[in-house]
Amino acid sequence: MRFPFHKHSSPDGQPVGVVRVDARTKDLVKRLNPGDIAVIDHSDLDRVAAESLVEKRPAAVLNAAPSVSGRYPNLGPGILVDAGIPLVDGLGADIMRLREGDRITVTDGAVRLEGEEAIVAEGTVQTPASVEASMEAAKEGLAVQLEAFAGNTMEYMKRERDLLLNGIGMPEIRTSMAGKHVLVVVRGYSYKEDLKALRAYIRDCKPVIIGVDGGADAVIEAGFKPTMIVGDMDSVSDKALRSGAEIVVHAYRDGHAPGLARVEALGVDHVVFSATGTSEDIAMLMADEADAELIVALGTHATLLEFLDKGRAGMSSTFLTRLKVGGRLIDAKGVSRLYRTRISSWHLFFLALAGLLALWAALQSTPAGQTFLGLFGATWDDFINFLRSLVGLSPATPSL
Structure with a gap:
């Protein structure tokens, strides 16, 4: 198959470039440059991961895992293919043995080190037609996923009913939110566009801004300052952690907090919040418990397909959290459409x-x-x- 010819292709239109390898897509994109070839191991490639890859403009994306497993119609593969970025699937574990900086060529799904004939790995080239067919087939798996989602939701409710219903286990925080607007920023769907659309709202209403992990860096990049940072600290920068925001380290229910050592090494004040679920959940729950007037969710998940597309059983916690705080919660897109700059x-x-x-x-x-x-x-x-x-x-x- 001939790919669209561009400056990172060989004369016959096949991708060629320097390899960047990482099993974690969100870590890979930090090192990915335009024209590099991204090597990932990401089953059911989701929308956020795909959009972050497209933003870096790689010459190709090589996936050790199937980008569509058939469990549900995930959105990532279509985003890559529609952007004109070659996607090769199911290359297996061998592709992950490539070393960072190797130069490779990709010909009809076969991957070779540049100048060598031996094939390192071989996979399936995705096309708009193959992605569409996979999406149709994956719809049949939705019923199974819905049953699993409902089961996970009930399990989360049993484990965290005291937290959800009575606020038991909430940490002591210094940030005051009572009677204020709270903006929860997740580096998720359309977060850059939504932050730009909310500039007037943020300037006029001066909400408490909670950055969820890398969402704190998104806030800083947009020209604002986070009031609080919540998360396991795996994707937030040292600059954000040192910005003066209150730090809440998300720990597992057993007390293990993967990001605690990093925060302690930086010497910044912090509190630990042990809870099941996602970091965006506990950010919303804290705002609700602190009696915020309004909680504006930016970059978070709103639809069932978005919950499933995240690819984690724990996303059922986000569903229940939205039910709990629903009376105060509004999506950022709704605010940007309804809000008008106030004239004093x-x-x-x-x-x-x-x-x-x-x-x-x-x-x-x-x-x-x-x-x-x-x-x-x-x-x-x-x-x-x-x-x-x-x-x-x-x-x-x-x-x-």
Whole structure:
């Protein structure tokens, strides 16, 4: 199969480039440069991972695992293929043995080190037609996934009912949220566009901003400062952790916190929150328990397909969390569509003053305008003298 020819292809249109290898896609994209070939091991490639890859413009994406397993219609493969990025699936464990920096060529799904004939690994080239067929077939697996999702939801409810219903286990935090708007930022679906659309809202309403792991860096990149950072600290930068935000380290129910050692090494103040579920869940639960007036969710999951596309059984916790905080919760897209910048009385005063000054300057620049201003000044003097006569004062000196 010939791929679309571009500067990172061989003369016959086949991808060629430097390899970047990582089983964790979100770690790989930090090192990925335009024209590199991304080697991942990501079954059921989700939308967030695919969008992060597309943003880096690799020459190709090689997946050791099937990008579509058939469990449910995941969104990632279609995003890559529609962006014109070659996707080769099911290459197996051998592809992960490539070393960072190797140069390879990809020909009809066969991967070779540049200049060598031996095949390192061979997989299936995805096309728009094959992705569409896989999506149709995967819809049949939705019933099974729904049953599993419902089961996971009940298990989460049993484990965390005290936290959900009574707030038992909430950490002591210094950030005040009572009666305030709280913006929870996850580096997820369309987070950059939504942050841009909410600039006026953030400027005017000054919400408490909670960055969930890498969401804190997204907030900083957008020109704002996070008030709090919540997460297991696996994808947030040292810069964000040192920004002065309150740090809440998400731990497992057994108390193990993978990100705790890193935070302690940086020497930043922090608290630990042990809870089942995702970090975005505990951010929303803390805001709800702190009696926030409104919780605005940005980059989080809203639909059933998005829950499944995340690819984790724990996403059932997010479903229950949304039910718990639903009375206060609104999606960022809804805010950006409904919100209008507020204009204060001072803004209106200065706008009117600027208009009057512009009118005065325009009248002064013409003879007719100067005559009008002279007549207006004389009328004004007569009015002032009339008022002075009412209180027994002598007439004022006429204005010139």
